Amino acid sequence: NAGVMQNPRHLVRRRGQEARLRCSPMKGHSxxxxxxxxxxEGLKFxxxxxxxxxxxxxxxxxxRFSAEFPKxxxxxxxxxxxVRGDSAAYFCASSNAQGSYNEQFFGPGTRLTxx
Amino acid sequence: xxxxxxxDIHITVSEGASLELRCNYSYGATPYLFWYVQxxxxxxxxxxxxxxxxxxxxxxxxxxxxxxxxxSSFNLRxxxxxxxxxxxxxxxxxxxxGGADGLTFGKGTHLIIQP
Numbered sequence: 739n740a741g742v743m744q745n746p747r748h749l750v751r752r753r754g755q756e757a758r759l760r761c762s763p764m765k766g767h768s769x770x771x772x773x774x775x776x777x778x779e780g781l782k783f784x785x786x787x788x789x790x791x792x793x794x795x796x797x798x799x800x801x802r803f804s805a806e807f808p809k810x811x812x813x814x815x816x817x818x819x820x821v822r823g824d825s826a827a828y829f830c831a832s833s834n835a836q837g838s839y840n841e842q843f844f845g846p847g848t849r850l851t852x853x
Numbered sequence: 854x855x856x857x858x859x860x861d862i863h864i865t866v867s868e869g870a871s872l873e874l875r876c877n878y879s880y881g882a883t884p885y886l887f888w889y890v891q892x893x894x895x896x897x898x899x900x901x902x903x904x905x906x907x908x909x910x911x912x913x914x915x916x917x918x919x920x921x922x923x924x925s926s927f928n929l930r931x932x933x934x935x936x937x938x939x940x941x942x943x944x945x946x947x948x949x950x951g952g953a954d955g956l957t958f959g960k961g962t963h964l965i966i967q968p
Contacts, residue, residue: 742896771955780857780943781897783955797955829896838947838954839885839904844896 763832
């Protein structure tokens, strides 16, 4: 049973370009969370999605960032017009039910570097 | 709002010695508490979790943690560390009041093992 998959593992973009990060949850999981980890920091919650729905986006920056989790295919975190401050590791986690007491399984992360 | 404090940024321990990593949280109700470990370039792996009941919880890899409500603490312990325990350790709090499901993480403690 494959774990949470994220791709690409490393992504380099120039300022102003778009970044697309993909996350395939564990088999049977329909709940996806995105977190951002800045250097020397802990993970910060960004957004929580279920299939075709955004449930909680309280940690998502208001501009340039968007997320989706379509009925078919992986969850996508999209960053438009990237800036140097977007450089970070972005982690996806999945769970099999709603509620923070349900274990979240983390992917290996995508490390975004903005030149 | 909930918050997590890990007061030790770095800890160095000799192989075979005991370990205690500190975690304090701020939350208005009984929290869900987690410890995760992150090896370099990897995602997070759950070590153990506390929801209710016995305040001393056992986890994987020989780790345990004790929930102390009076001190708002959830310290991680291991009686004898191995070189393979060198990693970043994160304490996290989950929201038990319904609604938000993202975890709140501390900034992490970097564990260094001396031979």
